[in-house]
Amino acid sequence: MRNKWLAAPYVGWMALFVVAPLVLVVVYALTTRDGSFTLDNFSNMLQYTSVFGRSFLLAGIATVLCILLGYPMAYFLARERGRLRSMATLLIMLPMWMNFLLRTYSWVFLLERNGFFNTLLSSIGLPKLDIINTEAAVVLGMVYNFLPFMVLPIFSVIVKIDHRVIEAAQDLGANSVQVFRRVIFPLSLPGVLSGVTMVFIPSVSTFVISRLLGGGMSMLVGDLIEMQFLGSAYNPHLGSAISLVMMVIVLVCMGIMNRFGEGEEEAVLL
Amino acid sequence: MKKTLALMLSLAMAASLMTGCVSSRGDNSGGDGTGSSSDGAQQTSGGEVNVYNWGEYIDESVLEDFEEATGIHVNYQMYDSNETMYSMIAGGGTDYDVVIPSDYMIARMIEEDMLEPLNFDNIPNFADIDPELKNPEYDPENLYSVPYMWGLMGVIYNTTMVDETDLGSWDLLWNEKYADDIVMIDNSRDAIGIALKRLGYSYNTTDAAQITEAVDTLLEQKPILQGYAMDEIFGKLEGANAAIGTYYYGDYLTMVENNPDLGFYIPEEGTNIYVDAMCILKDAPNKENAEIFINYMCSTEAGLKNCEEIWYSSPLLSVREELDPEVSSDPYAYPDETIMAQCESYAGLPQDILDLYDSEWTRLKSASVS
Numbered sequence: 079m080r081n082k083w084l085a086a087p088y089v090g091w092m093a094l095f096v097v098a099p100l101v102l103v104v105v106y107a108l109t110t111r112d113g114s115f116t117l118d119n120f121s122n123m124l125q126y127t128s129v130f131g132r133s134f135l136l137a138g139i140a141t142v143l144c145i146l147l148g149y150p151m152a153y154f155l156a157r158e159r160g161r162l163r164s165m166a167t168l169l170i171m172l173p174m175w176m177n178f179l180l181r182t183y184s185w186v187f188l189l190e191r192n193g194f195f196n197t198l199l200s201s202i203g204l205p206k207l208d209i210i211n212t213e214a215a216v217v218l219g220m221v222y223n224f225l226p227f228m229v230l231p232i233f234s235v236i237v238k239i240d241h242r243v244i245e246a247a248q249d250l251g252a253n254s255v256q257v258f259r260r261v262i263f264p265l266s267l268p269g270v271l272s273g274v275t276m277v278f279i280p281s282v283s284t285f286v287i288s289r290l291l292g293g294g295m296s297m298l299v300g301d302l303i304e305m306q307f308l309g310s311a312y313n314p315h316l317g318s319a320i321s322l323v324m325m326v327i328v329l330v331c332m333g334i335m336n337r338f339g340e341g342e343e344e345a346v347l348l
Numbered sequence: 349m350k351k352t353l354a355l356m357l358s359l360a361m362a363a364s365l366m367t368g369c370v371s372s373r374g375d376n377s378g379g380d381g382t383g384s385s386s387d388g389a390q391q392t393s394g395g396e397v398n399v400y401n402w403g404e405y406i407d408e409s410v411l412e413d414f415e416e417a418t419g420i421h422v423n424y425q426m427y428d429s430n431e432t433m434y435s436m437i438a439g440g441g442t443d444y445d446v447v448i449p450s451d452y453m454i455a456r457m458i459e460e461d462m463l464e465p466l467n468f469d470n471i472p473n474f475a476d477i478d479p480e481l482k483n484p485e486y487d488p489e490n491l492y493s494v495p496y497m498w499g500l501m502g503v504i505y506n507t508t509m510v511d512e513t514d515l516g517s518w519d520l521l522w523n524e525k526y527a528d529d530i531v532m533i534d535n536s537r538d539a540i541g542i543a544l545k546r547l548g549y550s551y552n553t554t555d556a557a558q559i560t561e562a563v564d565t566l567l568e569q570k571p572i573l574q575g576y577a578m579d580e581i582f583g584k585l586e587g588a589n590a591a592i593g594t595y596y597y598g599d600y601l602t603m604v605e606n607n608p609d610l611g612f613y614i615p616e617e618g619t620n621i622y623v624d625a626m627c628i629l630k631d632a633p634n635k636e637n638a639e640i641f642i643n644y645m646c647s648t649e650a651g652l653k654n655c656e657e658i659w660y661s662s663p664l665l666s667v668r669e670e671l672d673p674e675v676s677s678d679p680y681a682y683p684d685e686t687i688m689a690q691c692e693s694y695a696g697l698p699q700d701i702l703d704l705y706d707s708e709w710t711r712l713k714s715a716s717v718s
Contacts, residue, residue: 126714128714129714186583191589192587192589193587210574210575211574290580293531293573293574293577293580294534294575294576294577294713295570295573295575296716296717297713301713305710305713307435307439308432308435308436309429309432309435310535310536310705310706311431311536311705311709312431312434312706314439
């Protein structure tokens with residue numbers, strides 16, 4: 079019973095810095111500039127459907143690319159032993175030790191018209207890569223920044239798969255493709271699901287990546303919200319309403335996904 | 349005003365929006381450390397002053413000089429646009445004394461009762477301000493503001509990438525020949541203003557139809573743009589990553605040092621002349637120190653140092669005399685009447701037009717380019 083009090087600092091922290099701001103967001107979303115109740119903030123949002131659509135599309139593409147790139151990587155990493163594995167894990171983690179903004183900024187200089195890649199390409203006689211300030215560059219930024227969040231959860235689930243299960247499948251005559259499809263992949267799904275959560279949510283709400291790599295040409299929900307608080311359009315009430323709707327949509331998405339992976343509670347806990 | 353750093357700063361601010369995080373420059377001794385020092389006319393008792401200015405808009409050694417001369421500790425913070433500054437102050441929880449907004453934003457802040465009238469007895473150096481810049485439209489009785497820097501906006505282009513025959517008008521920013529080589533300014537007042545001027549309207553129109561028409565032309569322009577940028581423009585133009593941009597003349601002078609191929613012109617339809625002026629916020633905790641600070645910034649010594657660092661035009665007559673003649677005779681830095689006749693400054697706009705700017709700007713920025 080006494081141990082309960084050990085959680086008090088954490089509960090206090092959450093109440094002060096998570097619950098209280100959320101309450102403020104709700105209050106702001108439901109009021110006008112002079113403080114009276116309104117639902118206009120929500121109806122005004124309809125005109126931004128395309129922004130929501132674009133955010134979910136780009137974040138979705140980035141998430142799929144992260145699975146395609148991250149799964150094989152995590153799989154082979156989990157099969158490796160010893161020094162190579164710890165070296166590879168270190169390499170995956172390494173970029174995360176550096177500030178997110180600086181990493182994204184450096185991509186601007188890499189992709190710029192006369193940037194590193196294009197100088198390199200033209201010096202060996204290849205055509206230039208012209209993707210800075212496009213949606214492709216935004217997706218690239220998302221994949222680059224969030225890929226480790228896909229690899230690591232998948233890796234940590236695959237590594238824990240009981241090897242005897244695989245051997246049993248082989249004994250029963252499954253070839254390697256069948257072993258992967260019928261045994262390893264289903265067992266690794268919780269890792270994939272938690273990877274999807276950890277890639278999709280930050281991607282769908284980012285504003286730094288789209289601003290730096292997208293050149294302000296393809297606005298995402300994050301940019302829209304940022305604009306209401308710090309940008310050209312100062313309207314914290316609309317900003318709060320958009321944030322609230324965003325939160326609800328993300329919650330629903332997560333709910334559906336967790337249903338999809340029913341009985342795999344670790345997915346969210348991981 | 350501002351280089352890429354300011355973007356970083358605004359992002360850092362976004363992260364700490366509600367906490368109003370204040371990092372003070374230098375040590376944190378605050379008030380009583382150095383004690384008082386009398387310096388001619390100014391008798392002070394130390395203390396501190398909180399200053400909120402544009403990024404890259406000062407020679408930082410001026411702040412040290414000020415601290416040494418007066419014993420007042422300066423807490424110095426930066427922002428990257430008028431709108432960011434306004435949001436931070438309007439959001440509450442800040443305790444800045446001095447802010448340095450542009451003309452139209454000063455008008456808005458006076459209108460919304462956010463500024464404190466200045467006591468000009470404490471700002472004797474105001475006498476040195478160019479009379480042309482006194483009693484401006486944004487502050488008709490000159491109660492709230494003291495000009496800090498001013499300048500012109502114009503088109504900056506790369507002489508090796510743009511044909512000379514295409515120059516001269518704002519139309520260059522809409523010229524499809526340079527598709528994907530144009531970078532448009534990334535704030536609503538300037539961008540919509542450019543479109544209004546190109547159509548022959550006033551910057552300060554309150555006709556909703558004209559503003560909507562201007563934004564429609566910006567929507568036509570969007571597909572040929574490489575992107576929108578504020579201080580990112582430095583890297584774009586200096587590195588020849590884009591051929592055409594629009595920014596402030598002071599910043600052009602900084603850019604051309606790094607890339608001599610750049611050129612600058614004032615479009616024939618006319619352009620914006622802006623003034624950034626020092627103001628004191630309502631209920632500022634250190635009003636007297638703030639006035640001492642403003643006065644110090646109007647001294648010839650500080651004005652000259654700042655001017656030679658950021659290359660914007662100084663409102664101080666004595667600074668203009670001391671400057672290298674090559675600079676003070678620069679027609680775009682200190683323009684004559686013919687150029688001035690082409691210029692219009694931004695005035696304050698009524699709330700319904702400001703709301704229209706916001707929603708139209710969002711309409712432009714959220715549009716898809718296929």
